[in-house]
Amino acid sequence: MWLALISLVVIGSIAYFLFFRKTKNIFKEYGIREIDTSVVAGKIEIFLGRKGMPEGDDxxxxxxxxxxxxxxxxxGNSLILVKDMELIKKVMIKDFDYFVDRREFFSDAxxxxxxxxxxxxxEEWKGVRTAVSPTFTTGKIRRMMDYFNSVGKDWVNSLAEKAKSSSDGSVTIEALxxxxxxxxxxxxxxxxxxxxGTIKDPKSAFTTMAHRFADLNKWQLMKFVISVQFPKLISILKMKIIDEEALTFFERILDQGLKARMSGDTTKRNDFLQLLVEAKKGELKAEGKDELNSFEKEAQLNGGAENESGEKKQWLTxxxxxxQSLVFFFAGFSSTSNSITFTAYALAVHQDIQDRLRKEVGKIAKExxxxxYDELSTLVYLDMVVCEVLRKFPAAARLERKCVRDYKDVESGLSIPKGAVVGIPVNAMHNDKQYYDNPDKFDPExxxxxxxxxxxxxxxxxxxxxxxxxxxMRFAxxxxxxxxxxxxxxxxxxxxKKTPIPMSSYWAGFGLLPSKGLELKLTPL
Incomplete structure (x- = not known):
């Protein structure tokens, strides 16, 4: 372990000195003011996982x-941080053709x-995105509401049983x-x-492998930082970031599941695998309530079903x-777990907000x-609470887009060379007094x-x-x-008594995570 750590530090240091001078010259050449963020988030501190990149952005x-x-x-990168809202809109939507890609993270290994x-x-991203998008519409997610309900009831029943058997009629949980x-x-x-069966058996092989797949330890975080800064180096070394055994475990499950679905040897289910199979076979049909909101309309692409020669191509290999199943698993498990945990914490600390939310939820709860699904979507205050959690505790504190060809914005005077990365400082914007009254305060209003x-x-x-x-987004x-x-x-x-107030959280890459071992007390109503 120590030998590997020393090797990683040496490799990172060499890469740092090889690329750092080049980074500075790019800003000077394109007339971009450079701000030294090492005073709050030094590169070595970020490399060792002691600080997060978003702290420098802020x-x-x-x-x-x-x-x-x-x-x-x-x-190893020249990052251009954009603050102006009109410029952000151009990067994300208006001039999207210049910013189609994200920076590389992983190697072919x-x-x-x-x-x-x-x-x-x-084109590969565009083709896959176009093919997969119909699986995430309103009607498709509505199909899965039974899972949210059945698992949710199992979860609260399990917690209620533990509270019932305790001396004070409540249960203290490690929230995350x-x-x-x-x-x-x-x-x-x-x-x-x-x-x-994770709720009934938290030590199952599936649970163990899920944590190994999703959780990044210090060693993996350091490799992640190197992959962000020096993607070519990662490819040359064929360095792996994700736990290999856990990745193989889930790949095997998916392989077996997809083969069974494709052959028709299993009963159709309302799940993502089934939707992917239907999409591959051309059987995925729109449903009566597959309406798109403004967020989804802005994400629509023109074309994407053809390859570079204009021929119809099957992107879903x-x-x-x-x-795609793996990324859905990763986001639906890790990122969503963090958001739910932050929400539970916020409600514990703000009892008035919790009482108001409980009253609203009680109006639609069935016997x-x-x-x-539709009634849950109408709860205005629940939406306000969740939005405020995502503002205060963002899953991605920085958004990035890579410039795929030289770009010039006449209005702002910004020139961006091909290959440069544009960063959108989400966390900083979410805490800007220009947009939010009392941004430091948790307030659903x-x-x-x-x-x-x-x-x-x-x-x-x-x-x-x-x-x-x-x-x-809709599923999450x-x-x-x-x-x-x-x-x-x-x-x-x-x-x-052990719950930290205010919240103690930490950065892992671009994401904000709840403090480890966060405790909350649940008392059945």
Missing amino acids: YAYKIMGSEKFCGIAEM ELSVKKMLPSLEG KSVNHYTLDVIASAVFGFNA QQIMNS DGSFD HFSPDKKTQRNPYAYMPFGMGPRNCIG LVETKAAVAHLVHNFRIEPT
């Missing part, structure tokens, strides 16, 4: 003042990960670990098409289908404890219908914007809202 965002953009010299939708580039039981069982049903109408929509981007936004929101509804309808959530 600093640069403040130093910029009224300027529209600036340059940040990272270890991790092909299943490299073929995930967020990692794909150019408990939420993981819910999200894993939902994802197992909605993606892999089987009952994982076995590898591509496996990879058996389940919730209707930031997302009241009136406030949302008055605010520039690009000041809130937990799922990105435009064609490369988060394709699973329903999964989160269902979990929160089940929780507040059945329990009073409170902090314990």
Whole structure:
């Protein structure tokens, strides 16, 4: 372990000195002001996982003042940080053809990960995105509501049983670990098409491998930082970031599931694998309520079904289908678990908000404890609470787009060379007083219908914007809202003596994670 760590530090140091000077020259050449963010987030601190890149973004965002953009010299990249809303809109939507790709992360040694939708580039990304998009519409997610309800009821019943057997009639939980039981069982049903039984058996092989697949330890985080800064180096060394045994475990499940679905040897289920198979066979049909909201309309692509020669192409290969299932699993489990945990924490600390939310949720709860998809979608205050959580605790604190050909914006004077990475400082914007009154305060009123109408929509981007936004946004929101509804309808959530107030969280890559071992107390109502 120590030998590997020393080797990684040496490789990172060599790469740093090889590329760092080049980074500075790019800003000077294109007339972009450079801001040194190492004063708050040094490169070595980021490399060792002690600081996160978003901390440097926040600093640069403040130093910029009224300027529209600036340059940040990272270890191996020239990052152009954009603050101006109109410029952001051009990068994300208006001039999207210049910013189709994201920066590289993974090597060919991790092909299943490299073929995930967020990692794909150019025509391959466009083709796969076009083929997969119909699987995430309203009607398709509505099909899966039974999973959210059945798992949600199992989850709260299990917690209620533990509370019942305790001396004070309540149960103290390690919040993230408990939420993981819910999200894993939902994802197992909605993606892999089987009952994982995580709630009943938290030590199952599926659960163990899921954590190994999704959780990045210090060693993996360091490799991730190197992959972000020096993707070519990662490819040359064929370095792997994801736990190989866990990745193989899930690939095997997906291979077996897809082969059975393609051959018709199994009963049709309302899950993601089935939708992918229907899409591959050309059998995926629109449903009566497959309406698109503005977020989804802005993500629509023209074409994408043809290859470079203009011929019809089948983009959904076995590898591509496996990879899309894996990214859906990763996002639906890890990112959503964090959001639900942050929500539970916020409700525990703000009892008035919890009481108001419980009253709203109670109006639509059915006698058996389940919730209707359409009725859940009408809960205004629940939406306000979840939006505020995603503002305060974003899953992606920075969005990135790679410039695929030289770009010049006449209005702002910004010139971006091919290959440069443009960063959108989401966390900084989410905490800007220009857009949010008292941004430091957790307040769902930031997302009241009136406030949302008055605010520039690009000041809130937990799922990105435009064609490369988060394709699973609708699923993630329903999964989160269902979990929160089940929780507040059945329990009073409170902090314990060990619960940190204010929240103690930490950065892992571009994401914000809840503090490890976060405790909450649940008392059945």
